[in-house]
Amino acid sequence: MRQISSLEYLSMSKVTRAWYKFCSFFANLPRIIGRWFRSIPGKFAVFGRKIGNWFRDVGDAFRFGDWKTRLSALIWGTGNFAHRQIGRGLLFLVYEIAFVLFMIFFGGGYLAKLGTLGDTLPEYMGSVIISKGDNSFDILLYSMLTIVVILFSVVVMFLSIKDAYNNQLGYSIAKRAATAKDDVGQLLNHKFHLTILAFPSLTLVVFTIVPLMFMILVAFTNYNRNNLPPANLFTWVGLDNFRTILTGQAMNATDAQSAAKFGRTFWYILGWTMEWAILATVTNLFIGMIVALIINKKSIRFKKFWRTCLVTVVAVPQFISLLLVSKMFKSDGGIINSMLFKIGLIPTYDSVKWLDGATSMAKAMVVIINIWVGVPHTVLTCTGILMNIPDDLYEAAKIDGANPVKMFSKITLPYMMFVLGPSLITSFVGNINNFNLIFLLTGGSTITGASQMDLAVGAGDVDLLITWLYKLTVNETRYDVASVIGILIFIVVAFFSLVVYSRIGSVKNEEDFQ
Numbered sequence: 001m002r003q004i005s006s007l008e009y010l011s012m013s014k015v016t017r018a019w020y021k022f023c024s025f026f027a028n029l030p031r032i033i034g035r036w037f038r039s040i041p042g043k044f045a046v047f048g049r050k051i052g053n054w055f056r057d058v059g060d061a062f063r064f065g066d067w068k069t070r071l072s073a074l075i076w077g078t079g080n081f082a083h084r085q086i087g088r089g090l091l092f093l094v095y096e097i098a099f100v101l102f103m104i105f106f107g108g109g110y111l112a113k114l115g116t117l118g119d120t121l122p123e124y125m126g127s128v129i130i131s132k133g134d135n136s137f138d139i140l141l142y143s144m145l146t147i148v149v150i151l152f153s154v155v156v157m158f159l160s161i162k163d164a165y166n167n168q169l170g171y172s173i174a175k176r177a178a179t180a181k182d183d184v185g186q187l188l189n190h191k192f193h194l195t196i197l198a199f200p201s202l203t204l205v206v207f208t209i210v211p212l213m214f215m216i217l218v219a220f221t222n223y224n225r226n227n228l229p230p231a232n233l234f235t236w237v238g239l240d241n242f243r244t245i246l247t248g249q250a251m252n253a254t255d256a257q258s259a260a261k262f263g264r265t266f267w268y269i270l271g272w273t274m275e276w277a278i279l280a281t282v283t284n285l286f287i288g289m290i291v292a293l294i295i296n297k298k299s300i301r302f303k304k305f306w307r308t309c310l311v312t313v314v315a316v317p318q319f320i321s322l323l324l325v326s327k328m329f330k331s332d333g334g335i336i337n338s339m340l341f342k343i344g345l346i347p348t349y350d351s352v353k354w355l356d357g358a359t360s361m362a363k364a365m366v367v368i369i370n371i372w373v374g375v376p377h378t379v380l381t382c383t384g385i386l387m388n389i390p391d392d393l394y395e396a397a398k399i400d401g402a403n404p405v406k407m408f409s410k411i412t413l414p415y416m417m418f419v420l421g422p423s424l425i426t427s428f429v430g431n432i433n434n435f436n437l438i439f440l441l442t443g444g445s446t447i448t449g450a451s452q453m454d455l456a457v458g459a460g461d462v463d464l465l466i467t468w469l470y471k472l473t474v475n476e477t478r479y480d481v482a483s484v485i486g487i488l489i490f491i492v493v494a495f496f497s498l499v500v501y502s503r504i505g506s507v508k509n510e511e512d513f514q
Helices: 006-010 014-064 067-071 078-082 086-112 136-174 180-187 192-218 240-247 253-296 303-315 318-328 335-342 359-386 391-399 404-432 435-442 465-474 479-501
Strands: 123-125 128-131
Touching: 014 067, 014 136, 067 078, 067 136, 078 086, 078 136, 086 136, 136 192, 180 192, 192 479, 240 253, 240 479, 253 303, 253 359, 253 404, 253 465, 253 479, 303 359, 318 335, 318 359, 318 435, 359 404, 359 435, 391 404, 404 479, 435 465, 465 479
Parallel strands: none
Antiparallel strands: 123 128
């Protein structure tokens, strides 16, 4: 796109300027994306330098430390015991013993089978198991847990070595190492944040990071209904699942037709997911903004009443609202069709299929219903922003002769967009993963004849990626393909969030909002 001078830009009309900004953003998007990808090596380099500093410190401890410091790498806490830090030394030693026992009696056995995910099937005599055999699910899950424990243990070992070296240096200067009382005082004083965050961090690792690692690794296996433990084992398949989803190609001819459907379905649903997220976010934003401006006008009466109505809509659980609306627009027996039939606008009770008929009708309906569900949230947010815009700005604009349109475009809109920037990103990401609205209204599927036949098993014409993932796991037990879709959803969401977040004024010009 041709770059124009400042004089040319100022000579444009408002509509032409808006169109130029819109086109410029998409024209510059490849450059923005390229710059973001080029920054990734630098981020990894910074992270690598921090890791390298750890190893360098440990190397210095081995190089300049005494025998107590070096022995701390083998028997954790040795340097602490030598300097009468009994409490800290016991913690290191007890953890080392627990780690060794864990690896011998539990983690080591699972980790040894990670490469094959098991090779022994259970043996049955009738319906009775006489030999348990291997369980690929347990091997993969507990191997991930073991790897996390090993990484944490390496950190603990490094802390033991560094602590012993610091004790050596401190003792040589002050002739006294920190006692258990000193440690407790630090944990309750300037290191209190470590005390508070210890338990949440542990739960984060166990209940979030380990399952996330498990899901990522499942994407590289053939964990599906044909290979369900404990009756069967699943194995590593490399990038086959990614190839199936992204290109529609399979490794063998027997799966070629199924792979082609999966690839076609993924790109179709990805396109509709992005289309839905943009429509849902933009419609809620602008309609909510307009309603908030109307309610906030000084000439509007009963402001508290209208705001109370909006709060009431927000207070009703969305789950209940969506179920009620789905029953109202049901083609067979729904209240909307019944009313239309009674007044003679349709020939039969099921003439209009609002949510389970033509794809275009169902998609339009979910967008409209999302406006009804989502606009009250936006109105309340925008109302709070409008009530906090200084009146002095409008008074000064009136003195300068600005009309209402000019005041909106120069004061109200920039102020609101500055504050709403991060919220819009959250709303966009939430709409990409808006499981409730799509699934509760349509189930993700509509009866569209040949169009439905072209999609992969379990997919519907109105499905988002998140609802298709749900069906693949719960209904089809295709955990391998579902894991790939989960990873791709994360990549799409993270990519758009990072790119847009780095471009919004709330981040670039944070100091301007004072």
